[in-house]
Amino acid sequence: MFRFSLASTIALVPMLMLASLVRAQTAPSQQAGAVKDQKAAPAPRHDISGIWDPGNGGIQPLGPQAMPEDGKPEHRVPYTPLGLEALDAHKPSNGIRSVLPAETNDPVVYCDPQGFPREDLYELRTTQILQTPQKVVLLYQFNKIWRVVWTDGREFPKDPEPRWFGYSVGKWANDYTFVVQTWGTDERTWIDRAGRPHSGDLRVEERFHRADHGTLELTVTIDDPKMYTKPWVALDRLRFELQPPNYDVREMICSPSEFAEYNKLIGTPASDKDRQ
Amino acid sequence: MRNRLLTIFLGFLMVSVPLFAHHGAAAYDTSKKITVKATVTEWFWANPHCFLRFDAKDDKGNVVHWATEASNPSDMVNLGWSKQTFKPGDEITVTFTPVKNGQPIGRIQQVVLANGQTLSARVVL
8 A cells, every 4th residue: 555655656746846836937026926915814724835934943953943952951851761771872963962073873964864753853944835635745855855644534554664754644633733643763763963762653743833824833742652751842833934936945965975075074084083 | 283373263152053053063163263364276065065175374384275164055055155156266265163173174154255245154043
């Protein structure tokens, strides 16, 4: 079933992007006026589609917006003993536990996929959201990643094979709030830039709230009983602003060969402790 | 340190922060800024980081070959930079944060081009 789903999604994405490009042929001045009018308009029901920009608040270099790893007691997430052990094995290059560039084992630094929920919690950039009757598709700027959230009423697979981005299903909680549940994520990924861990039992809830026509808010809750004694909120109404439909999202891709060049020239010599 | 003649400013940068989230700041002495007149040798427009190489003289008149990193192209474009911002031979004034270990490596804060235009590599969060 999921092989079919994946294939159909791969086929769908280019068609939807083509449709978006066709819409973008409208004259820019007309579009700018239309967008201004749209922002003042009431939020549409059951609709979070559009091009959304979280601004610099989505970069989250110290960990997620609501729970950065900055040493403050109120930002200490409720680790289990296993969670602490897993955290200790992760060597981030940002935050209060940061190590030198050559010593980090952050998989994203080496251009591995961020996976989910880290896609929401680190380098969350301009995000395009497309809706069909069966699914919501999210197109992320960072590393040009896409996710599918099924809205056709299906259940989660009983024993899912882990995926970098897990399995996601979504439902409308009310006219303006779309709630996504995700599980079946790959344990190799980190939850955030700070190196917080997760197990295969991780469940993530995303609440996309269309606050008004031009504003979308995202709240993310982490629930992983193996790693954390209770659920915790990683994003608390992170605000996105609606962009014009002809907004051109730039490429932002981690290139392994360019990273190797960077490491040779900067990362490795900068980490040379013998020189300190 | 090999570049004593370079102007060093101590500063605490509370208002703005670098965009360079990818590799962190552990290698850098973030309490220091160096400003130097330099000649561009290479501008590499790349992901996850652009980097700028330039030559500048130290206090003994020796030419030092610096390598400094910037952010990703998407962020740099938003700050007014482009792939065409530099070409080898351009004379610039560059301000950067040095690494702790004394290597000629840094993280760009700002560049002033020969025409007087100032480009910042930092963003207010």
